[in-house]
Amino acid sequence: MLLWNGKLVEEEQVRVSYRDRGYYFGDGIYEVFRLYQGNLFEKEAHLDRLYNSLREIKIELKWNREQLSEMLDELAATLGQQDGMLYIQFTRGEAKRAHIFPEVCEAVMLGYCEPLARPADLIENGIEAITLEDIRWLRCHIKSLNLLANTLAKQEAVEAGAKEAILIRSDDTVTECTASNLLIVKDGVIYTHPNGNLILDGITKQVVKRLAGELDIPYVEQAFGKQQLVDADEVFLTNTTMEATPIIAIDGRPVGTGTPGAVTRRLQVAYVEMVEQVVQKGSSSVI
Template sequence: MQQIYLYQNRLIPLTQVHISPEDRGYYFGDGAYEVFRVYNGILYETEAHFTRLKKTVDALRIKLPADHTALTRQLEELVRANRLQEGIVYMQITRGTAPRVHAFPAGAEPVLMAYTQPLARPVATMEKGISAVTTEDIRWLRCDLKTLNLLPNVMAKQTAVDHGTGDVVFHRSGTVTECSASNMMIVKNGVVRTHPADNLILHGVTRAVVLRLAQSEGIPTQETPFTVEELLQADEAFITGTTVEVTPVTSVDGKPIGDGRPGAVTRQLQQAFEAAIPTA
């Protein structure tokens, strides 16, 4: 079965998708993107993803070609066309095609593209956890915008690979922000803590889901900064994200977090997340 893409407002085979070499996404990373999770053929937390996308494109001054309702319908058609049950939908929109100049080009039409990718749930890593390594966060100061400028995150992920760990933990002068493609949370004395949703972190959809689930489970939460030292002294740690769900972090910089095993609060939140997954 040939992969079907959403290109502008049409569903077409991959072989018919043609991206111009003058697309500003290619020149400048001038665009935004979203990654939607699909469970049992159903798009998950769609409204939250589109709210974040709208925030990013508004900040970038790129106009979406259709509203939330129409785009959701198109993505649902894309999922059905590719018979996707478990996986992701990647969608991006660039400022459009124009000769290479830094200023916004007059008359450029935004280019939207989306595709699906089968992806199993991260069962093994959620069960046993991952290790991580810390690195200084020297990215720009609008990490809340989900733009195509991801080279710092790519370099960070490679740092994790080079160290034989599952991810990096970014920090700014010792204050933990997030990870290469996920949000960071710790548990201390039964309280879940995570960095505030400001300009220094991506406002993760799964992050918001987990904080909401914690409230429903009676688990106290605090959106307050914490340091690398506090991370190393935490009882538990875990990351949240569209593709990682709720994944325990069992060691950082070679030092165990708590007893070096996934903790009770993390397990409780994993179970709550599991129960919230939509069924067909």
């Protein structure tokens, strides 16, 4: 089942117009939610970010937040008690091709769920990454459909035998990865780029920040350069599907000891415990 303009329908009932501005211009936004045994994880935080992205690109919906939240619950229920992901996007709608916003246009909604197991092996053993220049636009805090730069960087990483690319601006500022936030650990302190227009405010990163506070792990939002990255004791990424995954090598060189570090491990344990609480309570709200 798909969520199509507010209704659950069969896949064959969905028809996307060639005049959809999402197709022409990437004129839309999206959000990805994690489901653990059928429970939407951090739903309200994801909705906050979704509505922020809508405001940023000036798309208005005919559904209010409560209605949308109920639709997401209905869509998630179609997956049953499985681990999975829920994807939803909104485009500005159908209109004659022109750069300027149409005077009359109705937003188009599309959402779906699919099973998705936790990538336990990657979370446990870590991944390799490469560094690339961050050539994206300057409004990365918007979760827009414009992902070509991210896609090209991700492909380059895969072709180099890595799982992710760490993006670095021309002024030597390390920002994030192609599809995840980036955090480093030095002398027991976590460092990550502060929220702003250069990165996406990751929901999993928000969770990690809370968990770090509960574990008394110092957490500093501060920009850093490539030298600090390669000198880090630990490096890990966070995103909705990868949770907190260690990066054990960058550009072919080991990070620290070349194995997942102690701080990352503590956060992973705390994260799993949090997920177990959500599953036990059958709650989609923030713990």
